[in-house]
Amino acid sequence: MTSPQPAETRTQKRSAQTATLAEIAREAGVSAPTVSKVLNGRADVAPSTRARVEELLRTHGYRRRRAESTRSPLIDLVFHELESAWAMEVIRGVENVARDAGLSVVLSESAGRLTPGRTWADQVAARRPHGVILVLSGLDESQRALLTSRSIPFVVMDPAGDPGADVPSIGATNWQGGLAATRHLVDLGHTRIGAISGPTRMMCSRARVDGYRAALETAGLPVDPGLIVTGDFHHEAGYRQGLELLRRPDRPTAVFAGNDLQALGLYEAARELGLRIPHDLSVVGFDDLPVARWVGPPLTTVRQPLMEMAEAAARLVLDLGREDRSSTATRVELATSLEVRSSTAPPREGRDVAG
């Protein structure tokens, strides 16, 4: 989906990374220790000096030499928001790898904004972690420059936006997952299949719904834009958008709910309208949170290996920080798989078309 960065640009960047700390200091008109202080995120530097030094670090593409000994035994883990139940799976995965490596995990929340605040970047520079993992959250240019100049590696997990071709990332096969979910419903005989998308600013939402569309089109079924509604990946949105879909005179006999929480919201909407799952409505989720197995009926869903993805992200970021790094793949998508449970069934005879 992204065009890779032209090779020339990369080469230019690399050849520019030759300025020494002393040269930066000279150009900024400050002492070398002052530049060090800025690099270490120390508070005792005037804001204007700090800004000047940061700007020179950025334009020169300065990269601090990696020094294992000066790093703190920490990994930074930054969430877009901690509310979602699947954050726990991610935390566990990162915690597993961190523990084995003798590191602790520093948790931050970017509080719903898609890039963490400036203060956060300063704190990270000051505490010098082994690496930074961003979950559904990106970095702006200056934050990337700040981490790069300190040689603090970072990895984006399940990119919400389009992180750029040179940003290491771990994702899941969202498009394939949307395809598999919808094909399952088509194979059961459904022809009117709705979808509740996640927020459209997140690439993973778009990929899932594109997979849904591809399944319908390759099966020769029409894609009805009226059957595609947009939520925000939370339970409440699944409930509200679910009510909207199910109150249509030509309501769908099956819905791909975008994620598990929206699927649970849809369950509630169906209950409220007296529709039984799967007899009157088939539902497929996405994520396979623990709760998917516990609800009644247990939810058919696309399993996203969240814990394994988080483990892969943690291993990748630690590897990026090593002088003798082994891995070359810095954009990885782990496979999703369909878990068929009891929330899907063939449509009831004679009810396939009618409302």
Add this chain to the structure above:
Amino acid sequence: MTSPQPAETRTQKRSAQTATLAEIAREAGVSAPTVSKVLNGRADVAPSTRARVEELLRTHGYRRRRAESTRSPLIDLVFHELESAWAMEVIRGVENVARDAGLSVVLSESAGRLTPGRTWADQVAARRPHGVILVLSGLDESQRALLTSRSIPFVVMDPAGDPGADVPSIGATNWQGGLAATRHLVDLGHTRIGAISGPTRMMCSRARVDGYRAALETAGLPVDPGLIVTGDFHHEAGYRQGLELLRRPDRPTAVFAGNDLQALGLYEAARELGLRIPHDLSVVGFDDLPVARWVGPPLTTVRQPLMEMAEAAARLVLDLGREDRSSTATRVELATSLEVRSSTAPPREGRDVAG
């Protein structure tokens, strides 16, 4: 439940806290900078020297003078285990307070053991956080001594064991919650009420079941030990122990499930046996996790204000670290409340006694 520490002991401890760093060094036969290194968790001290210094710090009750400036902008949050869904609520609460105070949260898991490992304590000493919050997890004597000598305050949230009268802690009114849950079932007309306890080594489990017993006894109902089974607060235990309870010839018409996850396991057991909730079986949980509202039928449960408890713990630990600390209450229990939803109803007529 614990007898408070005698006043004399406390006074003795306090008066012994007069040894200076130089005196500790002299007695240990090392230089003062070496003692500093030990206090700062630096690695370049021989293990035997380190042990000798730690022992002297402990016996002299040494307390480092609080120095705001040398602290890292961190709060340590330690979980017994991260698996449980309610860990997320706690993380969010601590994160809220930390963010407002400009601090980041370091997350650790004691991996199922009830006290975090020795390495953890060393890491905490080295990173000098503003404070430590332990969730369902205690500290052993040497870990407490280590934190105390570094003047790193700590608070235990929802104590699993018995933390000792002088350990600051935040809990919930577990006994009152068990009482309210069971009284609700008694008031509906149930007379055969089962209970699934959490692990008996956790005080909160015991308190809840004691509340259950008190409700039965004060209602003049017999307490049948055969109707009290023990789980581990996870879904699977609720399912297995639930099956055991429900397969009894004299099965209960209602069950207090100990927590929400066990209640969801019990839902599954009931589904498997063809018992409808609440028609054939009433269920009450404990915690009020978000999922309690989403399951079918929505779960009647005892709300434990987890996020508020975590916020209170974070505020308390930050307050304990201030020279001019204001709060005096260091053992707090926040109130629980019964949330009546759709999983409880009067027992069906004529089925009250029979299996």
